[in-house]
Amino acid sequence: MAAIVHVKPGKSIGEIHIGMSKNDAEKLLSNSQLSFQIEYEGDIVSFVEINAGAEIEFSCYYNNIDLFKTKASKLVDILDAISPYDREDSDGFTYRFPKLGLVLWRNLDFSEEDMEQPWFKEMPIENQEDTMRSLYFETVGVFIPE
Known part of the structure; x- marks a missing residue:
């Protein structure tokens, strides 16, 4: 079964949240098979991006819409x-x-x-x-x- 990643605009993608510490975000990234791009302001996450290409099959949902398959x-x-x-x-x-x-x-x-x-x-x-x-x-x- 494919993984499901939920997108909350203005807030998060999966477990990576805006406002999260760089240390916490990097811990999550080190265990992830998904491809993320993260930007920081100081040591705080200010932008999170996920790429459709990943090591595993997954779906990326917002409001029950698959953002990569629509x-x-x-x-x-x-x-x-x-x-x-x-x-x-x-x-x-x-x-x-x-x-x-x-x-x-x-x-x-x-x-x-x-x-x-x-x-x-x-x-x-x-x-x-x-x-x-x-x-x-x-x-x-x-x-x-x-």
Whole structure:
């Protein structure tokens, strides 16, 4: 059975919480098979990000939505209805939800419509498969809401 990681925007991803001490966070990280990026202000966690690529299979949930298995276009619409994303600070790769304290990232602004384009169809199958991963977000981050 795959692990389940719960995201609480503005607060935590799994057991890693904003406001946690660096020492406590690093203890948790040392025992984790998941891929985290953490930023600190002094010795206090100020930002937590999780990467979809990990040593183990897992699901990443917020409000019963799997953030890594819901297509980016649909996920942005769902979250935008909860709390608008920052149109100035979002570019198709990154979507920042400042009032929620949530940020989503993928390495390519790619949509299902792009799959019909000649440039996509001319790619080798392996490249198409890699590119299609960008239909989904690759990282989820939480920060103190604005």
